[in-house]
Amino acid sequence: MTTESIYIRPIGFVPGPQAEEGDAIRLAGSMVYAHRFAVILRRDGQVAERWTCSPEHIAQVLGELPDSVGAEAETQWANLTVAHPPLSLGERTVRLDQPQVMGILNVTPDSFSDGGKFLDDPEVGKAQAAAMLEAGASIIDIGGESTKPGAQAVFEDQEIERILPAVQYCAAMGAAVSIDSRRAGVMEAALDTGAGIVNDVSALQYDPRSAELVAARGCPVILMHAPGSGQDLHEGGDYASVVFDVFDQLKARRDAAVQAGISADRIMLDPGLGFGKTLADNTALINALPLFHALGHPVLLGASRKRMIGALSNEAPVEQRLGGSVALAMAGMDAGAHLLRVHDVAETVQARNVWRGLRDAALTDFSDLAI
Structure with a gap:
């Protein structure tokens, strides 16, 4: 057929x-x-x-x-x-008519980018969150489990123990908080403590309780593409055509979320750069990013400090990937991405502000049209 x-x-x-x-x-x-x-x-x-x-x-x-x-x-x-409405997060509102910057706060001992320094000393984590907010982050995304290739899974209660202090001090600062987790118990604990967004790298597949929880809470949810639905999110990354395959799979996860009772206007999508994808896959997805707007949801790009930057820049180590991270964030802006998930907030916000200034000027500058 x-x-x-x-x-x-x-x-x-x-x-x-x-x-x-x-x-x-x-x-x-x-x-x-x-x-x-x-x-x-x-x-x-x-x-x-x-x-x-x-x-x-x-x-x-x-x-x-x-x-x-x-x-x-x-x-x-x-x-x-379609023009997407602002995200309503309690007392915070995040407009989506310009690219918004989401700052990453990993409270794990084995994060690929920060090596656990925000877990070992809560005061350091609190200072980092405050600096990101002051620099212009609209959302702080808190994660308590590393999802890099080969990372060990953690127990739910251990993940909760890691993230709750960070959620508490970020919420106390007035931050809009996102919880980066694939476990319903962690999501629930974070939402009860002040988080307003669920960011699930498994697109609500890993934990069968998660879709029901998100539907009941009515909170925004980010569905990220990863080829593996089990313990290893990176397995199974064999694509006939990566752009179309990721598009179709995100569409299927979106449809499953809606069927589970999650309002379509609370769903955001992330193509999942680096998750079970080769360098060629990642570059293809970034170049085709505008296509994902056809699914009808705000688009998030998470490319900060990822392996592809090292692969394209003489194997630069993680701590030397700022330039590449900003370059990919700019590519996301040019593609109309609504959210940029980054480690280097101040630099990305500055790039966004300059980019926006150029865009604003282009709408009002008619001087070259007669040439």
């Missing part, structure tokens, strides 16, 4: 709609404007046809698609043009 699937990928971008006399869309409510799109039809897992068009002609292209994918294509086009 033949199976068909459709994908609408933004492939051409402009500084603002006036550059194309209005023939451009604001991509998913971000500060990025897209003018050219590829409509890709796959049949039995292979690209069968591909059309390119601007918004002016998208209706014509969609109208000629097979009935089997017509409704999905219309949904994806609507998703590309």
Whole structure:
């Protein structure tokens, strides 16, 4: 039996709609404007046809698609043009009309980037959280289990013991807090202590209780793609076409979350760079990141200090990956990513502010249009 699937990928971008006399869309409510799109039809897992068009002609292209994918294509086009509402996190509101920076606070002894220094001394962790907030982080993402390749799993009560002090002092500072965990008990303890977002690297697959918990609490949730659903999230990373496969798998996890009672407007998506993915896989996903807006949810990019930066920069060690981390954050901004999960908050916020200044200027500077 033949199976068909459709994908609408933004492939051409402009500084603002006036550059194309209005023939451009604001991509998913971000500060990025897209003018050219590829409509890709796959049949039995292979690209069968591909059309390119601007918004002016998208209706014509969609109208000629097979009935089997017509409704999905219309949904994806609507998703590309939707503006996502702000995240409401108790007393905190995080707007998604510009890239927001999420600061990473790992309270683990075996983190790949900070070696446990924020776990051993809570005062050091508290100072780090305060510095990130002062530098402009909109959210602090707290994790108590390393998910690097080969890391040992921890027991739920041990993970709770690690994260609760950090959640408490971050919440006491007035921070919007995200809990980076795949265990429902940890999520529940963190939410009870002041966290407002669940960030699950298993996309609610690891713990069968997690989807029900998130649905009951009504909190925003980040669903990240990882090929492994069991203990090792990195296993099973064999892709026929990594971009389409990750897109389809995130769509399936989104649908499962909605079926479990989680409101669609509380879901965010993360393609999961570095999780069961090669360097070629990671670069393909970053280059295709605008496609993921077609799923209709805010997009998070977590590329900070990851292995791919070392692979592309003469095997630079973790502590020397700032330049590459900022470069990937900029790529995320150019793709319309709503959230950037980073270790180096001050530098990323500065890059974001300069990037935003250029974007704002492009919307008001008409001087070059007559040239």
